[in-house]
Amino acid sequence: MADSSRHPFLQGLSKHRGAPPTAVVIFGASGDLTKRKLIPAVYNLAADNLLPPDFHLIGYGRKEIAHEAFRELAAEAIKEFSRRELSDDVWDRIAERTTYVAGGYDDPEAFKRLAAHLEEIEKKVGRDVQPLFYISTPPSVFAPILEGLGSCGLARKHLDTAHHAKVIIEKPFGRDLESARELNRTIRGVFEEHQVYRIDHYLGKETVQDLLVQRFANAIFEPLWNRNYIDNVQITVAEEVGVGTRGGYYEQSGALRDMIQNHTMQLLALTAMEPPVSLDAEAIRDEKVKLLRAIQPLDVKPGGDVVRAQYGEGMMGGKPVPGYLQEEGIAPDSATETYAGIRLSINNWRWQGVPFYLRSGKRMARRVTEIAVQFKRPPGTLFAGGGFDVAANTLSFQIQPDEGLSMILNGKVPGLETRMQPVKMNFRYSTTFGSNTPEAYERLVLDAMIGDGTLFIRGDEAETSWKLYTPVLEAWHGSRSGMDTYAAGSWGPSNADAMLAAQKHIWR
Ligand code: NDP
Ligand code: BG6
Numbered sequence: 001m002a003d004s005s006r007h008p009f010l011q012g013l014s015k016h017r018g019a020p021p022t023a024v025v026i027f028g029a030s031g032d033l034t035k036r037k038l039i040p041a042v043y044n045l046a047a048d049n050l051l052p053p054d055f056h057l058i059g060y061g062r063k064e065i066a067h068e069a070f071r072e073l074a075a076e077a078i079k080e081f082s083r084r085e086l087s088d089d090v091w092d093r094i095a096e097r098t099t100y101v102a103g104g105y106d107d108p109e110a111f112k113r114l115a116a117h118l119e120e121i122e123k124k125v126g127r128d129v130q131p132l133f134y135i136s137t138p139p140s141v142f143a144p145i146l147e148g149l150g151s152c153g154l155a156r157k158h159l160d161t162a163h164h165a166k167v168i169i170e171k172p173f174g175r176d177l178e179s180a181r182e183l184n185r186t187i188r189g190v191f192e193e194h195q196v197y198r199i200d201h202y203l204g205k206e207t208v209q210d211l212l213v214q215r216f217a218n219a220i221f222e223p224l225w226n227r228n229y230i231d232n233v234q235i236t237v238a239e240e241v242g243v244g245t246r247g248g249y250y251e252q253s254g255a256l257r258d259m260i261q262n263h264t265m266q267l268l269a270l271t272a273m274e275p276p277v278s279l280d281a282e283a284i285r286d287e288k289v290k291l292l293r294a295i296q297p298l299d300v301k302p303g304g305d306v307v308r309a310q311y312g313e314g315m316m317g318g319k320p321v322p323g324y325l326q327e328e329g330i331a332p333d334s335a336t337e338t339y340a341g342i343r344l345s346i347n348n349w350r351w352q353g354v355p356f357y358l359r360s361g362k363r364m365a366r367r368v369t370e371i372a373v374q375f376k377r378p379p380g381t382l383f384a385g386g387g388f389d390v391a392a393n394t395l396s397f398q399i400q401p402d403e404g405l406s407m408i409l410n411g412k413v414p415g416l417e418t419r420m421q422p423v424k425m426n427f428r429y430s431t432t433f434g435s436n437t438p439e440a441y442e443r444l445v446l447d448a449m450i451g452d453g454t455l456f457i458r459g460d461e462a463e464t465s466w467k468l469y470t471p472v473l474e475a476w477h478g479s480r481s482g483m484d485t486y487a488a489g490s491w492g493p494s495n496a497d498a499m500l501a502a503q504k505h506i507w508r
Contacts (some may be wrong), residue, residue, distance in 0.1 A: 029059030204440030247329025314488030
């Protein structure tokens with residue numbers, strides 16, 4: 001049997017996992033993501049004994065914060081946002097190795113101070129410590145931070161060893177093809193690709209990883225997983241929340257950039273890619289890129305492959321909520337979409353002729369992320385003429401909430417007459433495994449520490465996805481032409497229904 005612990009790049013989704021001594025350096029350490037997700041993730045890894053013995057956490061940012069004050073902020077963040085209560089036993093282990101370095105994101109002297117701080121830590125522990133840089137700042141300073149890490153030599157620290165420097169880069173990874181290419185060029189000028197971990201937190205979700213297991217560890221699906229048996233695939237990433245206080249960010253983004261180009265496309269790639277030759281990171285990412293390349297350019301004309309809309313006023317949980325254009329920080333004539341619906345065609349042997357429908361929106365009826373694979377109906381001969389409505393079998397991966405898998409079959413209603421109705425076979429994570437599942441960021445921070453890039457985006461993958469969507473963004477840019485509206489609390493605009501109806505489909 002292959003020893004997957006031999007080489008960090010060969011670990012894939014392997015079972016045996018241990019990280020070398022690591023110092024996680026968070027750039028943007030006073031920010032929202034650090035507080036809500038990153039610090040709680042580190043804490044939960046510590047509680048699960050998954051952190052290496054010589055683990056250090058270093059916050060970095062422009063604000064002057066004393067070490068002790070940063071520890072207090074971190075403890076508060078754990079109390080408020082961790083899935084576990086703060087326990088002194090666990091926290092004390094991390095707190096004594098938690099420090100803060102103040103400095104600008106483009107200040108060479110500050111980067112030198114950071115390098116000296118890391119060296120001091122190594123001296124204290126008496127061994128090499130792998131630096132893991134987590135860039136959790138607004139994207140405007142991604143490039144200066146990368147360049148700073150390059151010029152002070154930290155990017156190449158321990159480069160020829162297994163505990164070389166690594167960098168995690170938050171989303172958004174560019175805002176179109178050209179900016180993603182530019183960011184990749186900056187990264188490549190400083191880091192080698194195997195040191196780079198581009199985050200898409202959807203890949204850290206348990207059920208998203210389960211997709212691979214369901215598809216490739218069960219022999220019953222693969223023979224049916226193609227155009228001969230599948231009629232269409234629908235991927236829904238619906239949110240109940242509106243734009244909230246993030247108007248400034250969202251106005252520059254919109255549903256296509258914020259959700260479709262990254263999270264939804266990752267779900268698509270894992271659903272539709274060919275079986276990889278192994279579970280190692282490159283094998284899986286190669287298959288994802290191959291799949292993305294097979295997607296046909298989108299028809300952006302009205303009635304084509306893309307629809308967009310903004311939520312209007314509506315009722316959520318029995319209360320009235322404002323429309324997007326009335327939200328704080330939103331221009332009254334904003335051309336930013338809060339909903340995007342896409343019809344994709346994949347031009348390969350497996351999928352030709354099978355439409356893939358993607359939709360994502362804010363202020364929709366219910367928070368649900370789901371992949372629904374709808375099979376072709378059986379030939380009508382046997383039950384034809386009896387007035388039977390034979391439902392299409394549908395396999396649906398419930399990514400969140402209420403994580404699980406369900407299958408719709410046709411069953412006979414008990415009784416002396418032959419009547420049938422669709423019945424549902426359900427598997428629920430919570431009933432089978434309990435509900436204390438690790439959060440996405442726990443998995444991703446641990447994987448990066450270990451050096452496992454399977455659940456991260458490769459540079460070419462990001463570019464391929466942007467290549468598909470950049471013409472759409474260009475066609476939409478600054479104009480409200482074709483912008484539909486949907487009531488907050490509904491399932492989206494009528495033009496999205498019409499896009500499916502044109503091929504005799506309806507949203508599930
Ligand atoms: P914040 O706006 O909270 O910024 C993080 C930190 O960066 C701030 O505390 C500040 O620290 C510094 N900063 C803020 N604005 C600027 C600026 N204009 N120039 C330089 N530095 C600045 O960001 P988030 O924590 O919300 O997000 C961080 C990253 O994570 C972003 O790329 C975001 O897209 C991504 N992300 C965030 C999510 C979230 O839920 N928050 C979800 C998914 C991704 P200081 O002043 O001390 O330097
Ligand atoms: C983020 C988007 O990437 O994902 C947000 O920027 C969105 O707009 C969030 O709300 C959804 O993530 P999750 O894990 O709550 O489905």
